[in-house]
Amino acid sequence: MKIIDLRTMRGPSYWSVRHHKLIVLKVDLQDLADTWSNAMPSLAAQLPELLPELEQTPPAENSKTIHKHPPLTREQLADGEPLGHVIQHVALALQRTAGMPVYWGKSHPAHQDGVEFVVFSYQEERAGRAAAEAAVQLVDDLCHGREIQLKPIIDELHEIREEEFFGPSTWSIVSEAASRNIPYIQLKNSSIIQLGYGVNQKRIWATTTSYTSHAGVEVAGNKNRTKAMLKDAGVPVPYGTTVYSEAGLRDAVEDLGFPIVTKPLDGNHGKGATIRIMNWEDAVEGLKAAQVYSRAVIVEQYIQGDDYRLLVVNGKLIAAAKRTPAAVKGDGKRTIQELIDEVNTDPRRGVGHEKVLTSIKADQHTLDILRNQELTLESVLPEGQTLYLKSTANISTGGTATDVTDLVHPYNLLLAERVSGIVGLDICGIDVLTSDIAIPLNETRGAVIEVNAAPGFRMHISPTDGLPRNVAAPVVDMLFPQGSTARIPIFAVTGTNGKTTTTQLLSHIVASKGYKVGHTTTSGIYIQGVQLQSGDCTGGQSAEFVLKDPTVNFAVLETARGGMLRSGLGFHTCDVAVVTNVAADHLGMRDIYTVEEMAAVKGVLPRTVRKNGWAVLNADDDLVYAMREKLECRVALFSMDEHSPRIREHAEQGGLAAVYEEGTLLSTKTAISFGLIGRRSFLLRLAAGLPSISKTPWPQLWLATATGLIKTTLSKHFGLLCHRLPKLRAE
Template identity: 55%
Template sequence: VQLGYGKNQVRFRATMTERTNSIAVDIACNKDETKRLLIDSAIPVAKGVTISDVNDLESAIKSVGFPLVFKPLDGNHGKGATINVKTAEAAAAAFDYAKQYSRKIIIERFITGYDFRILVIDNKMVAAALRVPAHVTGNGQLTVQQLIDKENEDPRRGYGHENVLTEITVDRDTLDLLEKKEYTLETVVPNGEVVYLKSTANLSTGGTSIDVTDLVHPQNVFISERISRVIGLDICGIDIMAPNLTHPLSENGGVVLEVNAAPGFRMHLAPSEGLPRNVAAPVIDMLYPPGKSARIPIIAVTGTNGKTTTTRLIAHIVKSNGTRVGYTTSDGIYVQNTMLMQGDTTGPVSTEFILRDPTVEFAVLETARGGILRAGLGFNRCDIGVVTNIQEDHLGIADIHNLDDLTRVKSVIIGAVKRDGWAVLNADNKYCIRIASNADCKVAYFSMDEKNPVIVEHCKKGGTAAIYENGYITIKKGDWKIRVDKVTHIPLTFGGSVEFMIQNVLAATLATFLYGYKTEDIRMSLETFIPSAAQTPGRMNIFKFKEFKVLVDFAHNPDGFNGIKAYLKTVEATEHVGVISGTGDRRDEDIKETARIAAQMFDRIIICQEKYLRGRSQQELIDLLLAGIHEVKPNMEIIINNNGDDCLRYLMATVKPDSF
């Protein structure tokens, strides 16, 4: 199990944590080694020896003396153990039984008393329990087997560790104990008689527990905490046999039987009698002491257009300032400069991938509509949520029929921003403005117009905004202006000619400024973020050839096409040639609208409908594109070539000099 995100994550399995020392676990699993260390530390233990050959059994019995306990050297959960062995015949059988679980067998003096378990976490005693072996109480009517079956009907009992108690099973240990009482499973137990069915009190064999935490003598607390340090375990269960824990072990003759790595918590969380103890809390306190955060900073980015570029630019600013950043985009998952997974990775699975990575110190997460609708966010809280814009796209899919529906989906990101975090919203988009009214966090706006009424009113109240004014990217706080950089110095804006890229820069600048980055550091990052197939694949990638230029962009909706149209107005060329395609899961009207815009900005158009059919036929998409183009330019020259490679070869062969 992982707790926490990125570099602040911790892991545990059962009751072993990443802090659990492997050497300490080896020592605890070796009962002989454990006993030696305890003896060397003047901690009372049961007298005993370890043998591996049955021929040594007789001398071991003479050395220790009856009654005896047999247990495997590296056993656990009471498996292979036999107690109160009083004869040579029983000793031989006990040896053979323990031999099934370990090559070496521990033979100890049987100590009379009660079986106690003390739990120590982070070298502090947190709970103690009296463990009672699995047993039934007779009523003078039912047999032993019937009493076991009745006891197993208790809803608290289940298989293995699935419930607070474990079902009682009949095994060799059970039959041996019954035989000593001259009972069988068919014996009717007298009324009120207690019949013990296991020689050990482990909950895993059907035992029960009684909380005695408040009764432990301070001297025994000291001994237990000292044992945890001697063995070196962060979480350990100490088994003690003693008349009680209210008196020091040195006075009542009690001894330490075992020290357990990965001890069970059930007996303390849900004892059969006494107060339940929240023993999980000290584990969390140990893994996350005061001052240590379980989280890493998260900036989530959503919107219709500009999500990927804004995400990449924010990630660039973060990593340029010395922080290892993980980010998800529509083209892949990245940590720093390395792509770890390719594809559209804007859903919760990709988010979890980043938050599981122990090297990530800061997460920037592109979060698309589809992932939110399918499975949510992948995180429950973020520091900053960015909504770039809300435009017509993906309408008619998954019950999203209009922009109001889409706004509700996108606002999920802002709903996840922590109370003292920030919502970064586009003041030029009325749907983004609506989101602000329901935001349960601080709000900041960005705008291409410093006279935007929303910006004016917001800053009049002392709010923070990012604006484009007099050719500068500017942070405005109340009446104060902090100019970050001139747009002509920012490569991503193409000399200030691409308006939607300026909007992306505003969003990224505002988000990182609000997080706490200095304006001079943001400026340096903006000037070193170069639009290219490497930095911004499929987003305004311009390739310069000897006689012409090629622009590759992932525009896939009317708003995106209008952004390209606005840019082309600034580009001088003998001819503007467009290669376009439709996307099958968009509405007919949206597909035709992109074609209308294409007809307005291109002199020639090539339709290459090779991919992205998404439930439609190839010809259906081509017909919609043709219909849109002919509405604007009925006589426009249109070539249809649905093979991408052939299409590019044709384009290269027919392009005029100085074309774009």
């Protein structure tokens, strides 16, 4: 087998309008052409053993996927499946085995004999491409009796996932935004996520946002400054000092006494922190551990109590969790390593952020804790004895969390909200040590030990015990308050001929109404009339260029066949899609060989129109006119024939239409009769000074597109029209 072509779709495409993240493989089966799985007994015998995920069904929420795309079973392989279908399922199963839950795919023969198209979903692009290559090689090796080494493939995919997938905090915000129909774009070569388009965009970086104060982050990052500010505001904090050497450490120990805590001045996530130090030797080790991250080290009194995290968003306490360090409990039989291995068998534990909990690793920090207790990984713990394997309760090091939001005392709730305001953070994680969060902190002799900018959400959205909290919802509420919008209007134009003229005309009309327009054409990308890039800019990346621009509040995007076939659209939905016509140009390129296939490509665009948007279709073109049958949005038609029966029927049903008659563009919408009763020159009315577009009924603006669409007649007047629009408005 050989991969002829491998493409990555990043938006609605010819292959699927609903599934946006797809790998499209074109595979030459070579000597296995026309071979099905039942002719290769090794497939049914070995594949399910190698990849148990192959036979796994999607979770319950994906019941539709179960029905349409069931898993690939041993019985199906034995009965006979096309090898393209097998490759599809293997690629999906490889990704699922590495912690990426993807299920959708399809396969079918290409135009060439012995060649298959294989299409499947991916979570991370690089992982999807690697899975594609691995799946083809794995099936080929099995069919030819070669040795299979699966572990390196899974390890590589796992590594890619950990490197590139959103962390749980970021993903919770992104998925919450997506559930509200707020689009998102991951900015290239960064972990910054743009929510929304154009002037309405907001950005997040983990749990820092467009509203996060730089001063607040600086204060939280300097633990001494934080402690001083909180102490001045009456917030209980541990007494301590900052040291830079063993001499300073000795003075601090003499002043504070044991037990103490050491931690780097500007550390985070518990890195370099050592708690409950009871003697000088451990204090020196704690100093060295902290100085790995910061020359300045905080030494402070140890506060007895449990570790709690209070999360404040936009000035309100949203969630609270009790955190417990990674630990094992002895049974008098098994070694500490065996107990760790048993804990890690919990299906909720995985590598990094893959699952709700992180697997416990016996790293150097753990070995130091054991050594201080005169233990090793081979030691057997007495029955019932609990051994803490980390000195901090971070979830990322194997700790657990219990939701206690409903137990927080009103005094502690107010305290947390005050701390967030004092430090100046929109999203703030407050670490508290106390014996009971249901009792006021000043009564338990507890203390606020740390304030965190960009706190992790995982302990709240997926606690080990207790009620999960949707802590992302208040973040999105803050970024996009009720009544605000994340989107900007998007007009998208496609077709074989007339795209550029229509795009330019629409952009000019919209700009004349005071909007700041970004538009793309075959000649370049234009932001507010200024060309920023030249060349053919009709693909997904050019569309994203406009939608990422923070000055744009209206997008008009020429959308060509090439971009849709190469990587899909650069947006998921639009307000208006215009299809000028479909002709036999460019056939034979990128596996499109017939006009009907070309129409299917162009038909992707109107299928992305939002439900209350408009698809503007050419009623004179049979293939374009037929596109209306698959649409859920409203449809407007245009025609060069004032007596078009299609226009007549559409208008009689109350539809919106435009026709060209004797040099005049006419709009009509009547359910009584066609007859062109009450004809008006639409362009003159628009140019004469319609109210702002935001107050204009959208259909009036949509029909302006028809001027560009009837290109064969009006294109020669385009320059004159654009020149005269301002003058016509003044008149």
